[in-house]
Amino acid sequence: MLDGILQGLGTAMMPINIFMVIVGCFVGTFIGMLPGLGPVTAIALMIPITYGLDPASGIILMAGVYYGSMFGGSTSSILINTPGCSASMITAIDGYPLACKGQAGKALAIAAYASFTGGTLSAIFLMVAAPLLAKVSLSFQSADYFALMVLGLSAVAAFAGKGQVLKALIMALFGIMLSTVGIDRSVGVDRFTFGLPDLRDGFSFLLLAMATFALAEILMTVLRPGKDTSKEEASKIQQLGSLKLSKAEVKEIAPPIVRSSVLGFLIGVLPGAGATIASFMAYGAERNFASKRRQEEFGKGSLTGVAAPEAANNAASSGAFVPLLTLGIPGSGTTALMLGALIAYGIQPGPRLFMEHPDVFWSVIISMYLGNVVLLILNLPLIPYLAKILQVPRPVLIPMVLLFSLIGVYLVSFNTMDIYVMALVALIAIGLRLLDFPMAPMLLGFILGGMLEDNLRRALVINDGSLSFLWERPITLGFTLVTLVMLLLPVWQWWQARRTPAASLQSDPT
Numbered sequence: 001m002l003d004g005i006l007q008g009l010g011t012a013m014m015p016i017n018i019f020m021v022i023v024g025c026f027v028g029t030f031i032g033m034l035p036g037l038g039p040v041t042a043i044a045l046m047i048p049i050t051y052g053l054d055p056a057s058g059i060i061l062m063a064g065v066y067y068g069s070m071f072g073g074s075t076s077s078i079l080i081n082t083p084g085c086s087a088s089m090i091t092a093i094d095g096y097p098l099a100c101k102g103q104a105g106k107a108l109a110i111a112a113y114a115s116f117t118g119g120t121l122s123a124i125f126l127m128v129a130a131p132l133l134a135k136v137s138l139s140f141q142s143a144d145y146f147a148l149m150v151l152g153l154s155a156v157a158a159f160a161g162k163g164q165v166l167k168a169l170i171m172a173l174f175g176i177m178l179s180t181v182g183i184d185r186s187v188g189v190d191r192f193t194f195g196l197p198d199l200r201d202g203f204s205f206l207l208l209a210m211a212t213f214a215l216a217e218i219l220m221t222v223l224r225p226g227k228d229t230s231k232e233e234a235s236k237i238q239q240l241g242s243l244k245l246s247k248a249e250v251k252e253i254a255p256p257i258v259r260s261s262v263l264g265f266l267i268g269v270l271p272g273a274g275a276t277i278a279s280f281m282a283y284g285a286e287r288n289f290a291s292k293r294r295q296e297e298f299g300k301g302s303l304t305g306v307a308a309p310e311a312a313n314n315a316a317s318s319g320a321f322v323p324l325l326t327l328g329i330p331g332s333g334t335t336a337l338m339l340g341a342l343i344a345y346g347i348q349p350g351p352r353l354f355m356e357h358p359d360v361f362w363s364v365i366i367s368m369y370l371g372n373v374v375l376l377i378l379n380l381p382l383i384p385y386l387a388k389i390l391q392v393p394r395p396v397l398i399p400m401v402l403l404f405s406l407i408g409v410y411l412v413s414f415n416t417m418d419i420y421v422m423a424l425v426a427l428i429a430i431g432l433r434l435l436d437f438p439m440a441p442m443l444l445g446f447i448l449g450g451m452l453e454d455n456l457r458r459a460l461v462i463n464d465g466s467l468s469f470l471w472e473r474p475i476t477l478g479f480t481l482v483t484l485v486m487l488l489l490p491v492w493q494w495w496q497a498r499r500t501p502a503a504s505l506q507s508d509p510t
Contacts, residue, residue, distance in 0.1 A: 025371050
């Protein structure tokens with residue numbers, strides 16, 4: 001192992017590979033900032049370029065683009081409430097309110113520090129524990145994945161305001177319903193397509209994310225009364241604010257960043273989980289860990305609400321390389337493209353990659369740490385310039401965001417039907433937002449719906465239709481118990497809140 005690390009270090013420190021890291025990080029950051037494009041598009045654009053490079057340099061370039069786009073995706077989420085990619089969608093929940101308070105610079109700085117910490121810690125974990133974590137990943141069965149998906153859905157309370165847990169659960173169920181539209185992958189029959197061939201492939205996550213966040217935000221901005229666009233508020237939004245964090249703020253965000261980095265890496269290791277689920281679960285976990293006073297800040301400009309998902313999604317990006325490099329199983333759509341690139345180079349990812357191509361394996365891991373350093377150096381000085389996006393006049397900014405959103409959705413399928421569906425979903429989202437329904441639980445339900453159904457079906461087939469799989473395996477039982485605790489916690493808090501006023505009335509006879 002030590003010989004392999006030294007060989008990888010020598011490969012990663014070659015001038016051409018350091019240049020590839022810098023180029024990949026810069027290109028990835030830029031593409032990640034464009035709403036709707038994200039890491040999949042960025043990697044797809046890089047594949048033709050890598051054909052003329054040797055395998056180590058090509059994979060290092062694509063890896064740099066990957067976590068560079070994850071790093072840059074938070075910028076548009078914070079500044080214009082339009083996620084650059086699905087994994088940075090949660091960052092918009094608290095990042096955009098911070099920008100509206102004149103603290104855009106602080107939000108971008110926290111995102112940069114959290115991304116750097118998450119990426120660095122996950123690179124260290126990847127170097128030390130990749131073979132062991134590959135075995136853990138292989139031990140997961142359908143029942144365990146089903147319990148993990150249910151646990152993820154139980155985090156919807158994190159996206160609900162006070163007394164709105166029921167609304168969040170309704171939206172999560174609505175998202176699961178949307179995930180069932182299209183061809184049933186197991187039976188091959190159409191479901192809920194209403195005879196429309198264009199719906200046979202179902203909805204794409206990017207379509208729903210862009211419709212509920214970007215397009216709905218644009219329409220809400222246009223429809224808002226004139227008082228919302230007053231000069232006073234506009235100047236407040238355009239203020240960059242200080243990039244410096246006080247000791248109290250550092251103390252507040254440091255533990256969540258470390259916890260979210262570990263959680264994000266572990267979720268990234270699981271094939272099919274990915275950075276989006278990691279950011280959702282990290283946000284939910286940190287809101288549940290927070291004190292009651294801190295919980296009320298979530299959704300209104302919480303520093304932890306920005307730090308936790310950013311640390312988690314960058315850590316999950318590195319974690320996704322564990323199943324890719326050690327098992328040959330892509331952990332996300334982006335790593336699936338990288339798997340194809342490796343095979344095109346004549347390299348078969350798997351257990352023998354350690355021995356047959358140690359230069360590729362270890363140089364990619366070492367380049368991840370170098371890439372995070374490069375990203376921090378690149379992005380912190382750029383924050384004052386990135387924040388100038390807020391100073392673009394709305395008549396110019398709104399059509400630009402609309403253009404990038406529509407192009408991003410269209411490039412996924414090249415189907416004009418998606419544009420019509422996007423507009424319809426945006427109108428529905430506006431109605432739900434006016435009724436104070438949260439949008440994030442719907443997207444979480446949509447993400448987990450397909451995996452939830454597939455793993456439940458396999459678990460039931462293996463257990464002859466019995467639900468005993470929920471408690472027969474220790475891993476499944478553990479996830480199930482944690483889910484029950486998370487679901488009962490809001491009920492307990494509600495009961496305690498009702499009990500406290502009653503007790504105070506009894507103790508005060510006046």
